[in-house]
Amino acid sequence: MLTADARKTLFEELLWEHRELVEAHDKCQVLPEASIDALKEQLANAQREKEQLIKQHQEELSAQKTSYQELKSQLVQLGLDHAKALEAAEADAAAKMNEALENASNATVVLQAELEELAKARKAAEEKVARLEEERKECNQLILQTDNLAHRLFPDSQTYAVKKVNARRPSQSQASLAVPWTPNDHLVALNARVSHMRAIDRNLSDIPDVASQLYRTLWPGEVVPDTFSLISDRLKGAGRIREWQCSAARAGADSVLRVACSWYPELDLDALTGVREGAETDLDPILAAKRQDRAYRIAEYAEMRTFIPPPHGVQDYLDEEEDEAEEEPLDGAGAGDAPPEAPAA
Known part of the structure; x- marks a missing residue:
């Protein structure tokens, strides 16, 4: 079926051909009889060309119509395919979205569980840190008390303890020796006291035998006392x-x-009573x-x-000197330097 534009174009072509035929007819009226046959022949040729053109136009229109139908069919098919593809894409997108939502929901649940576990672990760690801090304070207090007790029991060890602490402080970035002792300082002091007493203890087992031998040497012929305390009193x-x-x-x-x-x-x-001047x-x-x-x-x-x-x-003059020495008070006797107080743990 021809469109309006195609009809208009065909009508204009036919109109121009009609005008040409009219002009040719007018020319034929004035032409002699001799040229009429030629004109008829030209007219027949023109008619044949016209028919040929009409046939060609019809074939082209038919081809265009066929091509239009094919294009229309293809377009419809493309529309159907597009609709199917769009529907499939929408279905696939919906499925993927549902899957993503489900995964997100599952991930949220897992993350929530992990957060709860982390919160529990953090709380447990904080409790452990608090417990360790409390134990550290108790340990520091115990170290301080133990060192003070060792100082009271073994006052002679104070010199070694102070020496060890003062030797260690510069290595701990503590230049001032007047700063009160820290728990670590008390621990170093306690170790020094124990080391000192251990060194003394190695020879304690030999003291009774050595004291007995010394007693026999100083008091030859006397019976050695049975107890070590009696020997110690005589040897003082x-x-x-x-x-x-x-x-x-x-x-x-x-x-x-x-x-x-x-x-x-x-x-x-009798003359030897002194040195002669x-x-x-x-x-x-x-x-x-x-x-x-x-x-x-x-x-x-x-x-x-x-x-x-x-x-x-x-009377031996040495005994008199000894008596005078015993009567004089000993400066600083028993007043060993006490360790500086550590800050409250």
């Missing part, structure tokens, strides 16, 4: 040792007089050195192992 102080020093002096003097008397029987012993053996350095050398050689024969008590009415 240096009185007995000083008595032995005086005994050794008496033994040395006796040895010298024995030699002198053996060479000079007429020697008046102005004696050449004191003023002359050579004679003094010779006298000392001879005395030291004679002293080798003195009986040093036998205790010689002082004669009746004579």
Whole structure:
């Protein structure tokens, strides 16, 4: 079926052909008879061309119509295919969206569960940290109390403890030694006290035997007491040792007089009550050195192992010095430096 434009075009073509035919007819009226046959032939040719053109136009219109139908069918088919594809895409998108929503919902549930687990773990960690902090404070307090107790029990260890703490502080970026001790300082001090007492303890087992041997040496012939406390009471102080020093002096003097008397029987012993002033053996350095050398050689024969008590009415001057030393108060005795107080744990 021809469209309006196609009809209009065909009508205009036919109109122009009609005009050409009219013009040709008018020309034929004036032409001679001889050219009429030629004109008829031209007209027949024109008619044939016209029919050929009409046929060609019809074929082209038919081809266009066929092509239009094919294009229309293709367009309809494309529309149907597009609709199907759109429907399939919408269905696929809806399915994917539903799947994504389901996955998101599941992920939300899993994430919520993980968040709850993390919250529980965090709470447990905070409780553990608080418990460890409390235990640390208790441990620091225990260290402080233990070190103070060790200081009271073993006051002699304070010097070693302070030395260890002061030696450690510079390595811990603590230059000031006047800062109160920290729990770590008390721990170092406690370790120093224990190490010191351990070193002393290694020799404690030998003390009773050594004390017994010392007792037999200082009091030869006496029975050694049964208990260590009695031995310790007798060994306190240096009185007995000083008595032995005086005994050794008496033994040395006796040895010298024995030699002198053996060479000079007429020697008046009563005249030997002291040193005579102005004696050449004191003023002359050579004679003094010779006298000392001879005395030291004679002293080798003195009986040093036998205790010689002082004669009746004579008191050793060393005992008097010992009594005076016992009467004088000992400065700072028992007042060892206490460890600085640590801050409250």
